[in-house]
Amino acid sequence: MFENVLGQPVIGLLSSDISGGILAPSMLFSGPVASGKGSAALELGRVLSCEQSGAWNCSCPACARHRRLMHPDLLLLGPRNFSAEIAASSAAFLRDPPVPATRFLFIRSVRKLLARFSPVLWEDDPKITKLNPLIQSLDEDLDELDAVDPEALTKTVDSILKTGFKLEAEGIGDLIPVAQIRRAAWWSRLAPQGKRKLLVIENADHMQDGARNSLLKILEEPPERVTIVLSTAHYEALLPTILSRVRPYRFIARDKTVETNVIRKIFRDPREEMDSISVYLDSFLPVSGETLYPLGALFVASIAMGSVITLKRSGAPLDDPLVSLGKYTAPIAEAAGLGRPLEDIKSLVSKVLGGADNFELRSRFSQFLQSILTLIGESLNSQDPGAIAYRDIWRAAVREAETAVGTYNLSPALVLDRLASELKRGMVSYGSPLLIKGTE
Helix, strand or coil: CCCCCCCCCHHHHHHHHHHCCCCCCEEEEECCCCCCHHHHHHHHHHHHHCCCCCCCCCCCHHHHHHHCCCCCCEEEECCCCHHHHHHHHHHHHHHCCCCHHHHHHHHHHHHHHHHHHCHHHHCCCCHHHHHHHHHHHHHHHHHCHHHCCHHHHHHHHHHHHHHHHHHHHHHCCCCECHHHHHHHHHHHCCCCCCCCEEEEECCCCCECHHHHHHHHHHHHCCCCCEEEEEEECCHHHCCHHHHCCCEEEECCCCCHHHHHHHHHHHHCCCCCCCCCHHHHHHCCCCCCHHHHHHHHHHHHHHHHHHHHHHHHHHCCCCCHHHHHHHHHHHHHHHHCCCCCCCCCHHHHHHHHHHHCHHHCCHHHHHHHHHHHHHHHHHHCCCCCHHHHHHHHHHHHHHHHHHHHHHCCCCCHHHHHHHHHHHHHHHHHHHHCHHHHHHHC
């Protein structure tokens, strides 16, 4: 059991609880991103459904269906970055197409995304009608992968990648909606088709308020033949009422040697020097996470410069924190080859969108916003009243932008334009309230 989860001492405790028959009905797997929480949850489902001994290489029908993530007693929900794993798995597959393990890895990575669109979770949701062509296309391409001519394999894999990226961008929000938790609760109360059901809710801290309340009802009275696994990278973000109803299993940050071994074993990458699993996966995406930080710096510097220019023209005094904001971020953008700050908002938005591949990977927009908040925290780290006010302005505006894209699925381009305008207006308003009032 759990041979695919390396370097995690907590796996011994989990295995012991299973063997001793003392496994809790509801559990929480907490720990860093890419620390094996998801793999452990899926392997747990296979073990609990196994019709034989639960051995790693068991060939019973239940284990076979769990490995393909197509067992009817398995339900997965919750946001995560699917594209990075799919892209890295596709590279492993194309390096060694004849190797069954690399083909299985690639198909399984895509199935993790497709599992989020189970009819159980999307029943009566009108949005699924728009997503169905993408889902069907992925299903068909995966089913026909064995029959693809070797010369056309790269083209087919690229098509799967493009469709998968689009499905994630259009169908996976940043927050878990209450409707999906309610449908999961309904599903969990139905009798299992095999031995036991498994409900996995990844990134459980990303929930709408109503979803948290619905989850509490399941945790308070869990159905008899259902195991519930929540996962999170932010233990402290979960409500105490939720934490009190789950058995915690803490995953640790693994050292570089273990991370390298995981990459070699799972992705069969022979390179000697490799970073953490998160960085490794990120490197296969069209826009790397390292690109977003200087783009964020350009965005912050441009808004700061535009605000300074507007205030200067009005004759209003300039706060030191506002000037510091531009002085801190502009050199970061210039060092990355992005040039000087841009006063015109449309030009700024266009440059950011171009540098981020138009945020075709919707998860990249959330990362871009986080890079902005990091820059604000780094450059405005004093307790000066002005610094505090500007931090609050940026944090409030960024939260609204995250909600607009993650919850309401608005276009990143539209939200970015609105964000830039609102931030400039907020900063100028703080610097010179009469100036804003006079333009209304």
